[in-house]
Amino acid sequence: MDHIQHKFVEIGSLDLHVPELGPIRYDTDLLCVAATAIVIVFLHGFPEIWYSWRHQMVGVANVGYRALAPDFRGYGLSEVPAEPGKTNFIDLVDDLLGILDHYKIQKVFLVAKDFGSEIAYDFELLHPDRVLGVVTLGVPYVPDALKYKLFAQLPEGFYVRRWMKPGRAEADFGRFRVKEVVRRIYILFSRDVIPIATKENQEIMDIVNYTTPLPPWFTKKDLNAYGKLYERSGFRTPLQIPYRAKPVNLGKIIPRVTVPALHIIGGKDYFYKLPGIKQYIMAGEVKKYVPHLTVTFLSEGTHFIQEQYPKKVNKLIIKFLKKHT
Template structure:
């Protein structure tokens, strides 16, 4: 029998100086804890194909809307979204659920947060799974900007650094952004051609008018699509964008993250057709992870957890059963 997934608001007293700070959290099952950490512009519901399956295998599957997203608290200041705060939320979540250690599964930006856990909070980590995002330092803003010769309108990470601009442009267009972004794999040459039409990103890739709605198949059913639209229409994009505005501050405050060797069991799952987080980015992970298993999911896009859930779940469950 597949366990049902329930949603609840988990209060995290004292987080961000707010006594009412909370994370909207989806849970299923019991047993060893597995915490799924989403990225941008995603939500906890993006793990809907993993939560019940992992729970049915005998694990306690947990996925929060991370700080700044969905039903969770969305503080305004940029500094409220530092790596210290984001990993602190995960520790506080474990405390609230009376969990000593968990396996963390991170995708996209959530992968960088998850990979920071065994460095910043090693006593709370039983194991690590990276989905598309390898264990590496997040490239600096200057690195992103240099790729486009200093033209910030051609690189969204750099464009996001401009105070208040990205959210002002993006917030009125939640439905369009969800429709353009939450799509399956397409030939990389097509993706790159459309992403850099006329040599620019038309301010940012999430509203790029040259990116046709037909590039890659839609991944979301109607109900899930509306869940994303409703969430971003309500919160806007500021919270997630503020994660990007902390990149350089995070590197300065936590230089060991992405560099320090890890000795917990690690699983790295790459997606063959992810245009941003290329599989080759994980090539040197064996140098830093003493207990590492790696697999590439063929024909998969960046949203592999929704496009090829059976393949992803198979690798995760096989590894969990052997290691835990």
């Protein structure tokens, strides 16, 4: 962690925070090694930021790779757009392209979590010549039409349906300090049940109370790191992306990912409990879109599997990287 360099790259009109590490070598010229090392770009989800990849950055850097873990626009230390409500998924795809062009990186492996998986796969479909392979955690490739169909089967109290409505989450979150909002979301999303408000007049934050402890793998130090950065960025862009933004318009591009891919999911990930998702993954329907996909389960893993089991996840990622380099 101490060796991670925190850089800022101007993409368009925004300064984006791009933490960088590796490769870690002690017996050679680090600058020369870094210039030729294969690059792994880590793409976070919600409510995560670059910090959620801290263990994986160190893991891949220790075996000779160069890691970048940008904060998406409006997240973490990246600049908040002037009009967060107009931010869409294509903006994040374009930001990623801008970062690679800035560093003159031709090809990368993408490791993505939660809605970051959507950015990774959209980027591969739009820029297949820039991607060596894709690793996703928690959320696999799900076409937009299927996603909306699955969500429609869930009640009005489902957190995604609530947070899609402008003003609903803002009012819910606004009752608490920022760090308490982050704490409750982390607790809520680390459970093995779908977050749904079931009681009359119950908001999503009400599902968790003050006495509920954090997961044992998420420390107060971690919470302070998240809280501090969300106090800076606010939730304006994070609520827009992923909950209210327009999906990427692929036009005539056939949604078929041709690069090697790995999907890591926990048996206790609430996303795995969504209607139809288990069958979609297990029956192999996902391979219609990602034919070279391997799926790996960690039975006790939750939605934050990379923070919960960093060594196990690092081992799987590194094995995949070595196989395809």
